[in-house]
Structures are given as structure tokens and as C-alpha cells.
Amino acid sequence: GNSVTQMEGPVTLSEEAFLTINCTYTATGYPSLFWYVQYPGEGLQLLLKATKADDKGSNKGFEATYRKETTSFHLEKGSVQVSDSAVYFCALSDHMDRGAQKLVFGQGTRLTINP
Amino acid sequence: DTAVSQTPKYLVTQMGNDKSIKCEQNLGHDTMYWYKQDSKKFLKIMFSYNNKELIINETVPNRFSPKSPDKAHLNLHINSLELGDSAVYFCASSQEFLAGVADTQYFGPGTRLTVL
Numbered sequence: 001g002n003s004v005t006q007m008e009g010p011v012t013l014s015e016e017a018f019l020t021i022n023c024t025y026t027a028t029g030y031p032s033l034f035w036y037v038q039y040p041g042e043g044l045q046l047l048l049k050a051t052k053a054d055d056k057g058s059n060k061g062f063e064a065t066y067r068k069e070t071t072s073f074h075l076e077k078g079s080v081q082v083s084d085s086a087v088y089f090c091a092l093s094d095h096m097d098r099g100a101q102k103l104v105f106g107q108g109t110r111l112t113i114n115p
Numbered sequence: 116d117t118a119v120s121q122t123p124k125y126l127v128t129q130m131g132n133d134k135s136i137k138c139e140q141n142l143g144h145d146t147m148y149w150y151k152q153d154s155k156k157f158l159k160i161m162f163s164y165n166n167k168e169l170i171i172n173e174t175v176p177n178r179f180s181p182k183s184p185d186k187a188h189l190n191l192h193i194n195s196l197e198l199g200d201s202a203v204y205f206c207a208s209s210q211e212f213l214a215g216v217a218d219t220q221y222f223g224p225g226t227r228l229t230v231l
Contacts, residue, residue, distance in 0.1 A: 034219075043119075043205055043222040044158075087156055101146075101209065102171055103220060105158040 002027040006090050006106035013080055014114050021075040021109050023064075023090035031092040033057075033066050033073040034103070038087045047075075047088070082113045118142050119223040121206050127229045128196055135192045136226045138206030145210060146170075147189035148220065149181060152203040164189050196230045203227050 007022040025033065032051040036044040048057030053068035062077045073090060090106040119140045128134055140147060148171075149161040163171035167183045178194045193200060206223040 036222075038156075043224045044207075045222070046219045049219065089158065101218070101220075102160050102163065102173075103148075103150075103158075104160075108156040108158070110156075 002031065002092060002094050002104050004090050004092055004104055004106035006109050009109040010112060011109060012112045012114065015082055016079045019077040019080045021088055023073045023075065023106055025071050025073065025092050027092055031094060034091045035062070035064055035075050036089045036091060038089065044089065080113050082115050085111055085113045119206055119208055119221050121223040121226050123226060124224065125227050127231065129231055130196055130198060132196050133192070133194045134196060135190055136204055137190045138223055139188050140208040141187065142208055142221060144208040145186055146208060147183065148207040149189065149191050150205040150207060152205060198230050201228055201230045
């Protein structure tokens, strides 16, 4: 079945450092790809998404490019802030019948940014 | 206005009890979901409903029964609670998946269930 593998955490960086969180996927067909973020004690929020190969999703300084040739969707940010501390989830959508879609998540990467 | 809301936020109960978690969305979406997040933060889909019809049931024990009275609500009832049911349960909603384009799923704040 389809699956998502993320870089193992936790990741700890200093403020203003460059961030990369690796994500690779296995899928039949051409799924859409997502990054969700979960701040402490909260639900998941969409950070960015890409729906086809070579699309770049971006939001709040974060970027990820859908690379079909390497089946990857790595998350990057040029200069992280303390407020970026959270758990980040890479996910792909698996189309089901009758209008539903199933999100398949990676295991999550906990990011801590120190001032 | 909260887009996807869940009640209660915390639920502590004894093994063997029956409990329900409620979910409501005011986004006008047709599809709703339940996910389970375990203690290691791993997220897995449990159910999906589209316009009150069950679409996805991911080999969840039949002690778990989702109920959708209308397309804005998807409640989760759990019978005979077990220790292993302790987790955070998230409700989510999205538009229908049409024309091969996946829509964003919007998540509720979660319900932390602790079974003692």
C-alpha cells in the first residue's frame, strides 16, 4: 500500500538556522502531497500542499517541491523561529471511492527551535 | 467561529465503559473523518463518511461505531473501552475528492481519551 517515510526526530536547531525535514513516499498513481503542522496541545493545520509533479507548495516561509523522480517532498525553511517549534507531518492523499480521500501520514518529526 | 469542533476535549474513563465523542463542522463540507493518534504521535485514519454514508472503515474493532446524523456531524461511539484505546482522536472534514484533486482536510482540536 501507499506509505510515507519522514526523517526521524527530534530535530533541534538554533533560531535563524536552515531547516530541512526529509519526506519520501511510495504510491501508485499520482497522489497529492501535504505538510501538516501540530503545535503543542492543538490539532493539525495544513502548512502547504502540492497536487502534481514539480509543483512547489509554500507558506509562512516554508517550501516543499513535489519530486516525482525521487518520490520526495522535503520541507525547507531558510531561517527558523522559536515559534516554528512543533511536530511536522508529511502526508499523501489516497483517493477512495465516492468522494472520500484517505490521508496517509508519516510518523511525524518533532522540531524544537532554541533562542 | 470554530471550523471543526470536538467535544469533549479530555475524557477520562474506566475500562469497560461506553463513551461518545462528538464532532461538528461548519465549513459546508461533504466528507468527514476520524483519525487516531497514538502515544508516539502516529496518525491513522479510522473512518470516513461522505454525505452520511460510510466510505472508509480501516479495520477498526467493531466496538467503535461512527454515526453521522447529518453531513455536518460525525460522532464516534466506543463500547467496552480498553486500555489500548487511550489516544488522541481527531475529527476532520473536507470537500469531496473530485476530478483527481485532493482537497485540504481541516482538523478539529482533538479529544484526549484516557482509559484507566
